[in-house]
Every structure is written in C-alpha cells, then in structure tokens.
Amino acid sequence: MLVRDAVAGDWPLIWPFLRAICAGGETFGYPVDITERQGESFWMLAPPGRTVVAVDETGAVVGTAKMNPNQMGNAAHVSSASFMVDPAHAGRGAGRALCVEALRWAAEQGFRAMQFNAVVETNTPAVRLYESLGFRVLGTVPEGFRHPRHGYVGLHIMHRPL
Incomplete structure (x- = not known):
C-alpha cells in the first residue's frame, strides 16, 4: 500500500467514497447531504495541514487521510487526523497505512501528540485500529453522536503521545 500526498486530480477519486461515507451517517460528523464543494x-x-491518499497495487485510490494541528496558538503542538477508506476496499490495510503515515508525519513536524476529537464509539474497527x-x-462525550441505527451514542476522545 503506497501512501502519497494528494493532488488535485485525486479529488474526483476521493469524492465518491467520501460522499457515500458521509451519506451513511455512521462515522463522521459531516453533513449527510454534504456537497462536493x-x-x-x-x-x-x-x-x-496535509491530505494524502492510499493507493493499492493497481494504482487505485482506496483511502485518504487529512492531518493538521488540532488547535491553534498555544495548543498547536497537538496534531489531529481523519481517515476515510473506500468501503469497497475495507479490511486490506489502507486505514492502518494511513494512520501510520499520519503518526510519522506528525512526529516529523514536531507535534508532541495526536488527538482524535470525535471517534464514534460504535465504529469499533476504527477504535480497535487506533488502540x-x-x-x-x-x-x-455521552450521546455526542446521533447514529442512524443505534440512536445516540458516545464520541470518544482518543490520544497518543508522539
């Protein structure tokens, strides 16, 4: 699995699965009716910040991550990241490769830690991966996320020193 910086030409390959993941409403706090813009x-x-893509052996974009300072000013020494893997390619290591790259990048940039502010507690594959x-x-955060199947569920705040 190759992880590389995203370029403008990757957006049309990211958008279909980003839209589908958002529309599903199970893992991100983005609007379910998110527009492409x-x-x-x-x-x-x-x-x-930085956006990357995971590319498989065929050259297909199978996942993406964005990474950035979690806050500004005197709290800018903690990084954050978000990950999306095309559901058609789930379970093949793209999420792990993206997270490992985000951790590598954050350490290289001099961040002291990485924090995820809103990991949906029912997203057990992500929670297990991060752990x-x-x-x-x-x-x-109790009932911090309105899940379409499970109702109100918690949002984990997850942290790792670098």
Whole structure:
C-alpha cells in the first residue's frame, strides 16, 4: 500500500467514497447531504495541514487521510487526523497505512501528540485500529453522536503521545 500526498486530480477519486461515507451517517460528523464543494473544502487541506491518499497495487485510490494541528496558538503542538477508506476496499490495510503515515508525519513536524476529537464509539474497527497503534480513550462525550441505527451514542476522545 503506497501512501502519497494528494493532488488535485485525486479529488474526483476521493469524492465518491467520501460522499457515500458521509451519506451513511455512521462515522463522521459531516453533513449527510454534504456537497462536493463542502467536501473538498473540508478534506483537501493546505499547509500546515496535509491530505494524502492510499493507493493499492493497481494504482487505485482506496483511502485518504487529512492531518493538521488540532488547535491553534498555544495548543498547536497537538496534531489531529481523519481517515476515510473506500468501503469497497475495507479490511486490506489502507486505514492502518494511513494512520501510520499520519503518526510519522506528525512526529516529523514536531507535534508532541495526536488527538482524535470525535471517534464514534460504535465504529469499533476504527477504535480497535487506533488502540493497536497506541491511542487510548481519554473520555467519551455521552450521546455526542446521533447514529442512524443505534440512536445516540458516545464520541470518544482518543490520544497518543508522539
């Protein structure tokens, strides 16, 4: 699995699965009716942020990540990241490769930690992946996410020192 910086030409390959994931409403706090313009502005970051894609052996874009400072000013030493894997390619290591790259990048950039602000507690594959890479749940916002099948569920705040 190759992880590389995203270029403008990758957006048309990211948009279909980003739209589908958002429309499903199970893992992100983005609008379920997100427009392409909103999606591109939320996802395709300019420095000091970074957007990458995971590309499989056939050259297909199978996932993407964005990484950035979690806050500004005196809290800008903690990074954050978000990940989306095309559901058609789930379970093949793209999520892990993207998260490993985000951690590598954050350490290289001099961040002291990485924090995820809103990991839906019912997204157990993501929670397991993050925990396997050294993240721990610092706390959970009760009923912080309205899941379309499970109703109101918690949002984990997850953290890992770098």
